[in-house]
Amino acid sequence: MSVNPTASASQTVSTRQTIMGQSLVRQSLQLSTQGIMTLLQAAILSAETMGVPQCISIVDAGGNVLATFRMDGAQSLSHTLATQKAITAASTRQPTGGLRPEVELKLAIATSGHLVNLRGGVPIIIHNQILGAIGVSSGSGDQDVAVAEAAIAALQAAIHDCTS
Numbered sequence: 001m002s003v004n005p006t007a008s009a010s011q012t013v014s015t016r017q018t019i020m021g022q023s024l025v026r027q028s029l030q031l032s033t034q035g036i037m038t039l040l041q042a043a044i045l046s047a048e049t050m051g052v053p054q055c056i057s058i059v060d061a062g063g064n065v066l067a068t069f070r071m072d073g074a075q076s077l078s079h080t081l082a083t084q085k086a087i088t089a090a091s092t093r094q095p096t097g098g099l100r101p102e103v104e105l106k107l108a109i110a111t112s113g114h115l116v117n118l119r120g121g122v123p124i125i126i127h128n129q130i131l132g133a134i135g136v137s138s139g140s141g142d143q144d145v146a147v148a149e150a151a152i153a154a155l156q157a158a159i160h161d162c163t164s
Contacts (some may be wrong), residue, residue, distance in 0.1 A: 029129050031060065035066050035155060039124075042154030046147045047071060052139040054147055057082040058124075060070055060132040063090045071138075072163055078138035084114060085121030085144075086135030093130055096121030097141060120144025126159060 031039075039058055047054040053073035058066045063086075070079050088096045097119030099107065104117040119141030124131045134151055136144040 024108035028132055029126055031066060031131050038155050038158050039151040040067060040069055043072060043136060043147050043151035045157045046150035052141060052143050054136050055079040055082040057086040057131060057135045059086040059090050061090055061130050062065045063087040074138040081137040082135040084116045085118060086133045087138060088115040089121035091115060093123050120148060122148040122152060
């Protein structure tokens with residue numbers, strides 16, 4: 001492959017990104033600090049509104065922790081569960097809590113307990129791309145899911161407002 005030294009930067013990148021019609025790189029969206037803060041603030045507000053202090057964890061698409069927060073009064077062990085729920089949702093790209101019991105046990109054993117099947121982990125999907133996931137724990141499964149979904153709805157609304 002030869003690259004024309006007088007070609008524009010976009011032409012050069014385009015030439016280098018494709019070999020025999022196959023893309024070598026892909027663009028992906030990532031959560032920014034402001035996006036993470038939007039998620040956290042909305043989750044905290046939702047939990048406060050329902051009167052259930054929560055532990056909240058946000059991870060990127062690879063399951064790496066971006067932020068965690070334990071509200072006053074939230075159960076201390078729920079902090080770990082919130083992170084495990086977020087990692088599970090990011091890894092499986094689906095909400096947690098829906099696996100069949102026979103798969104649940106295998107998942108726990110195979111991952112040394114790092115992935116869980118408890119409700120409250122929800123992937124963050126924007127423009128058909130997974131940005132990561134949010135895990136919420138300390139309430140009932142329904143409460144945890146409601147807080148996670150409220151946070152994601154706030155992020156989606158903020159993104160819509162920025163692009164409108």
